[in-house]
Amino acid sequence: MRRINRLNATTGQSIGTPGQADYEAGNVPICFSGWPLSQPAKPFPSLESDLEADVVVIGAGLAGSSLALHLAEYGVDTVLLEAGQPGNGASGRNAGHVQPYLPSFAPLKAHADGGRRFIDFCVENRNIVFELCGKYGIEADAVRSGMVDAARKRSPELERKARLWQSYGYDVETVASQPLKQMLGTDCYRYGLHWREGGRVNPYLFTNGMATAAAALGTRIYGDSAVVACEREGQRWRVRSAHGSVLARRVVICTNGHAGNPFFADLQRTQYPLVACGLATRPLPQAVLDIVNPARVALAQYPSGLYPLVIDGRNRLVTATIPGPGRAQQASTYFDYFLRYLHRTFPEIRGERIELESYWTGMTANASSVYDECYPKLYDVADGVLALMNFGSWGNVMGPLMGMNLAQAICDDRPQDCLLPLEKAKAVRFPGLFETKIRRVLIPMARIADRFSLV
Numbered sequence: 001m002r003r004i005n006r007l008n009a010t011t012g013q014s015i016g017t018p019g020q021a022d023y024e025a026g027n028v029p030i031c032f033s034g035w036p037l038s039q040p041a042k043p044f045p046s047l048e049s050d051l052e053a054d055v056v057v058i059g060a061g062l063a064g065s066s067l068a069l070h071l072a073e074y075g076v077d078t079v080l081l082e083a084g085q086p087g088n089g090a091s092g093r094n095a096g097h098v099q100p101y102l103p104s105f106a107p108l109k110a111h112a113d114g115g116r117r118f119i120d121f122c123v124e125n126r127n128i129v130f131e132l133c134g135k136y137g138i139e140a141d142a143v144r145s146g147m148v149d150a151a152r153k154r155s156p157e158l159e160r161k162a163r164l165w166q167s168y169g170y171d172v173e174t175v176a177s178q179p180l181k182q183m184l185g186t187d188c189y190r191y192g193l194h195w196r197e198g199g200r201v202n203p204y205l206f207t208n209g210m211a212t213a214a215a216a217l218g219t220r221i222y223g224d225s226a227v228v229a230c231e232r233e234g235q236r237w238r239v240r241s242a243h244g245s246v247l248a249r250r251v252v253i254c255t256n257g258h259a260g261n262p263f264f265a266d267l268q269r270t271q272y273p274l275v276a277c278g279l280a281t282r283p284l285p286q287a288v289l290d291i292v293n294p295a296r297v298a299l300a301q302y303p304s305g306l307y308p309l310v311i312d313g314r315n316r317l318v319t320a321t322i323p324g325p326g327r328a329q330q331a332s333t334y335f336d337y338f339l340r341y342l343h344r345t346f347p348e349i350r351g352e353r354i355e356l357e358s359y360w361t362g363m364t365a366n367a368s369s370v371y372d373e374c375y376p377k378l379y380d381v382a383d384g385v386l387a388l389m390n391f392g393s394w395g396n397v398m399g400p401l402m403g404m405n406l407a408q409a410i411c412d413d414r415p416q417d418c419l420l421p422l423e424k425a426k427a428v429r430f431p432g433l434f435e436t437k438i439r440r441v442l443i444p445m446a447r448i449a450d451r452f453s454l455v
């Protein structure tokens, strides 16, 4: 694996090898992720003084960075505090798929209007990733290359999905073997859903791009400034890091799973945590680039989604999967699975040199134990304190969207008008069950089914 960027972005010192616990917790240092550039951008300074602001946002992932950027667009005086640097969490570790549709409508039953406003907003702003990159000149390898859900046989579910999203004006259709073969370079898949919308993005660069754009509009951003306390002070809140604090009327917590945070610890129990691993190959030989996925779509296998893959702007294959229990540190195991999948799917590339460049893990925080129903949550934590979190595996579009929507609601001083229902934080039951179900049962079964072409 490459060694070039195993340096701490702030201190420039080399980083030691992470242990099994770091991989299992999804927090190996971000420089192990395949997305950051080998030359990190200038880091944001740490908070070393006592400040005042209208709003403090805690956590600079896709959600917090989008929120800060959109608050800045409205001219709201905002401080963004991040424990590492922007993109340090799941946002700098994901698979880079830009999915501009909703995975399920079931969670919308909890919305007062059945989700009508939510759907309209998501449909209208479904290109937010590409629009923000265009508007702010964010160079994040964001390409609207389309997506394919590739299946081995005809699927009424994919047909239903095509009809549903066509009715919302999406450019999506079911496709048969021949066009699929042209797009993907394999005849393993006989049926699929071709979305001419969506595509890929480097989520680390995108998150950093939003944060940088917010800073240019006046947001004060501090990195290496983990929040350790959030205390009431009169009508406002004092948000403390190790060496400074910010006094503000409103606080928004965007820390994803909230693990290890001492303030508002109840938020830690609102989700089902699930570790995922990602890997990137070295730039591929031309012979592989000519055969694998010539249309350069974001590819997901239906129904398993075992090896979602993109070929990025550096001609690397990037994928993500869920590691087996206690095996999250085993880079070679998951690279071998991936290689075997590639060889089965594209037999012509057997013998070509495909090498692992980066392997990393990240933590997803899921608000539902049903994978497709993991919508984000907006919690009413205390008077003046909100939490926007638990984005599951759908953060690349949902994070920026919900950040934009919440910024508008905060600006209007009406968080209750946000598209997500304002809820009290509630502990989920049996938080380990989801992980057990997926890591011990569903993924091993899916690997066997894929290996023997059973689905």
Ligand SMILES: Cc1cc2nc3c(=O)[nH]c(=O)nc-3n(C[C@H](O)[C@H](O)[C@H](O)COP(=O)(O)OP(=O)(O)OC[C@H]3O[C@@H](n4cnc5c(N)ncnc54)[C@H](O)[C@@H]3O)c2cc1C
Binding pocket: 058, 059, 060, 061, 062, 063, 064, 081, 082, 083, 084, 085, 086, 087, 088, 089, 090, 091, 092, 093, 094, 095, 096, 097, 098, 099, 225, 226, 227, 228, 254, 255, 256, 257, 258, 261, 276, 277, 278, 320, 321, 361, 362, 363, 364, 388, 389, 390, 391, 392, 393, 394, 395, 396, 397, 398, 399
């Ligand atoms: C391997 C993997 C693959 C994925 N693939 C996809 C995909 O292809 N498409 C997609 O849409 N989504 C995908 N996801 C999901 C997506 O990455 C997440 O939904 C999204 O990143 C969540 O964004 P966030 O801003 O809520 O959280 P995060 O990105 O985790 O941000 C939270 C931030 O809060 C900071 N923080 C925590 N505590 C503190 C504190 N006390 N003080 C200050 N800061 C703090 C953290 O350092 C972190 O930067 C994937 C996730 C993983 C792990």
